Amino acid sequence: MKIFRIEVTKHSDAGDHGIAAAAHRLGISSLRTCRKAQIYFLNFPTAELPTTDQIKRLCDFLLVDPVTESAQVISQPRPCPNDDQLQHADAPNEHVIEVALRPGVTDVAARVLERGAAELGIHDLEAATAAQFRLKGDLSPTDLHRLARDLLCNDTIERYSLGSIEPIFDHSSEARDHVEQVSLTGLSDEELLACSRERLLSLDTEEMKEIQSFYDEIGRAPTDVELETLAQTWSEHCVHKTFKSNIAFTLRSASGQALSVDEIQGLLRTYIQAATEKVNRPWVRSAFVDDAGIIEFDEQFDLAFKVETHNHPSALEPFGGANTGIGGVVRDIIAVSARPVACTDVLCFGPQDLIPQELPAGILHPARVKEGVVAGIGDYGNKLGLPTVNGAVIYDEGYLGNPLVFCGAVGLLPKGSHPTEPRQGDRIVVLGGRTGRDGIHGATFSSAELTQDTHSESGSAVQIGDPITEKGLIELVEAARDQRLYNAVTDCGAGGLSSAVGEMGEKLGADVELQDVPLKYPGLTPWEIWLSEAQERMVLAVPSGNLPRLQELADLWDVEIRDLGHFSGDGWLRVRYGGRAVAELPMSFLHDGLPIPSRTALYEEQAPDLSSLQTVLARPRPELQEKELLVRMLSHPTVASKERIVRTYDHEVRGGTIVRPFVGPHMDGPADAAVLKPLGTWGHERAFSLSTGINPLLGKRDCYAMAVSAVDEAFRNAVSVGADPDRIALLDNFCWGNPTFPDRLGALVRACQGCYDAAVTYNAPYISGKDSLFNEFEGQPIPGTLLISAIGIVPDMRRACTSHLKQPGNCIFLLGETREELGGSLLGQLLGWNGGDPPSLPEEPLRRYRAVHAAMQAGMIQSCHDLSEGGLAVALSEMCLGGRLGASVDISPVMGDAYSHPHVPLFSETNGRLLLEVAPSDRAALEEILSDQPVSFIGEVTDSGQLALTRNRQPIFNISIEEIVSAWKGADAE
């Protein structure tokens, strides 16, 4: 065996890459430069060795850019030298760290290299890749190990070496057919729970007992395949048992008095689905039944929308976690036979400036998490050719150990084109990526809390995606759908084939042969094949007569497909390995055997902070002045520009982005929502909007208020860009702590109650949702976080509105009443004051939004912007900076003289408010349309270059556009 090692370096590598700066942040100041090289290993286990000329051609065609790079080919790998040996006299203080993927982790570059080499006539090549970092500086071995572990290598998916790394090729292990019988007979409760823990099943005692008695009845022990199948099917992640459980809920006042005691028969049914049923919108095509919610778009097409979370994987391996998060939600869209057309993402991170010494053991620094997550989202969405158009980024110390990554996707499907009933005898066909040992236990792992040991225990749950394989799935399923080749489709997500086949065959039963599953490498035991969550796979139910046609399409689109078995019709799940049954379970036990849990929940209202705002502001401190507070708000990481992140996402691909994330003449002002025109529908003017509402800061104060405010925010953002308020559908995503604690569950109940009340008030249905529970690190829960995503129909994209000011001389109106609602506000956070009432539901918001929409349809509104964190002052500033125009605004109509300090009208966060810019010629008509609404004329657009705020014509403060821009854009300001 001979291995070639090819090192490719760039001629002009200045040795920067931001690594020295990052090292300094870690406290390693002696690192001066870091240069990178790419390493390829070529192994020829069976074939004849290639000629020197062949290796050169491989380099020339595939590995080396002749203009910018050069290569060094080493035909005998040097024995791995230690760092001392690397200290050459001619290169003192030069050190080498090399990083490679662990065996089993998808190495796309290596696979592409193998196929490319075959095109050049070099066959039977095994490839592997690594990255080399050449570090200069006076660095101790301890420094080098820290740099490797904390900066250059993620132990979950990678390994490193000081000096040359030894390649590991994937194809090295033997097939294993071992199936274990796991006897549960006679085990005590404690022993059952220990068994669950040991095998990472995440099943509780009641569930283990149910399984024990089932197998005692049929008189045999479960196989490991069966136990794993049950654990996955019954996991919180797959079956959402908390949302289905019976809950005894007590609401208590701050003084400890019980205000109400309720029995809730399932949160999902009682609050979420109930709201959808109550509002009963005829344009809802599918809610809570399929992998994504579906609404009507036009006469020909429907729209599908789904938002998922990928929190735990992203905590361990930010790039891979977020990467596969996008991959997963896009497959949910493919699984309703839709063509994906857009992505969204909402991210919650810990503070970016956390000093490394304060980082708890077992977690990655929030800056590293953010960098990886953002790169992972961009990599997958960009490569799929999907515009990532809407989202939010929230920073809070509560997300330090457990960041949140919400990934959303939208798809377009012809009406009536999504078949959902597999038939008896249909073949079970798996499409796409091969199965490997990656992603084992993802479903059960995401149903448990994170601890500092999770990295080492559950590393196998985390994967790297391969978007190009997924792109093939998009094309193949769309083509197969159009030719009506399948009767049902689902994706392999959590639980892998077990979940996909188990769900699809719930009514019919299924019989599958695991030896037919295409594997990345041998060595997987049957349960691993069955449970693997390897990415980029779908399952179709295909009438056998359609298989040849499906194969033709698969060949065209370069997608591997394999027939695994059939839907039997006898109601049993039979999994075989080489013909031998390794699992035999009635579908009825698998799907209905799970005992419905009962839980207790308690919510205690917070004692209000009795210190009044007046007292807090009475202290004569400069940082309490209105202008200083505004600047602090604009530069607050949650409010400030996200341009550095968003520009790394392609938001233009597919050519349908009508309102994009940044607006205005400098294309840098914040948009309220995205408006998209799907390719293939340009025959009419209809488009759709995507918007979000999220405010965990408010949730820390009052979860009910957080829920109603999130709904209003998502809704008003949609209305701001031109969506019809009677055609807006909602998605709910809850990220919460461990729901077996009554306080966590009580807060969740309150949030669900808010969701119900708000949806009914806005007459807006929930069409899909997801909950991610157990978001805790070492016993500390994240702040309960509800994301509301809205998809709305924009009847006329040419009337779509943006938020930046357009024309000096235009009038500015504030629509909606302002109340003193500063509880859980940004102002409260900056002042360290926890008083005030939280925002509530506005009065008759739907009528208000309908009136605005009518004015927009009539072409009266020049710009429109919603008021959220930081209230009126922040919203006005954003309109000014987007348009690079000034405004002169008198706030006396807002709350009169009710408050001596203008802080309340400036910064209150009352829901249901919009700022409108109107040409003077349209002013009378607008006032007519809004005649029964609380609306005030507050000022006009100017070319003064200043936002000038007055009250009763007395100046409060002036701030220049440059100051606003520099506060909001920070280092990005030009």
Next chain:
Amino acid sequence: MNLPILILHATGANRDAEAARACELAGATPHIVHINQLRAGIRRFSDFGMLVLPGGFSYGDALGAGVRQALDLNVFFQEELTEFIETGKPVLGICNGFQSLVKSGHLPGAADDTVRRSEGRHALRRRDVTLTHNVRERFECRWVHLAVEQGTRANCLAQIGEPVFCPVAHGEGNFQVADNEVLEQLEGEGLVAFRYVDSNGERAGGRYPLNPNGSVADIAGICNRAGNVVGLMPHPEDHVDPIQNPLADGKGLGLSLFRAMIASAAGH
């Protein structure tokens, strides 16, 4: 005019449908054809009057942008594609398509192509230009202005009057040359097709973000010596309707580029 246009879909291409829409709006008939159909001989280059290599991430760009697609062009389609180009039919490479044309040596192409042809199948052209990582080392999506270079050999582009305004969306769009001589040669021979400019048409002069990726001499696109093969990083296919324009000023439609190239196909 009903020019049949081949939109080549290599695995991982993703702006093919937009390119097809642009071709259609410009009056031609686009056909999106998978590279496997061409390999299988089900469709042929010679059936078409123009070729578009669209944007995307062919084969994931795992070994560098456009590298694997370039290999396909050289290994499977060397003769067909060379013949297509030599008959003077227009070829447009956008973003990943541009990267593939550069990395397969079709852009700017050798000064004396007969020398190369004698080397036969699988020969690699000597390359002295490339598209490499953006100087900011990250993917970026933003709208840019680009102007047609005065005196470019792609003289069909001369009819595009005002700067084209359209987005870039790439991580490896930084156009670089082996040395100054190469740059002088490109400029001297009229092989530069587009440069990044400001909204008034003034050269970006390397200023970010007008020049979004650090390309030498603000070069956004080049052509071959015959002027019929044009490649550029920005996406004119994403600005074919004024409603797509974020400045809403009605200017700089990318459609004009498709119109110009399609018009030039009429003679062949």
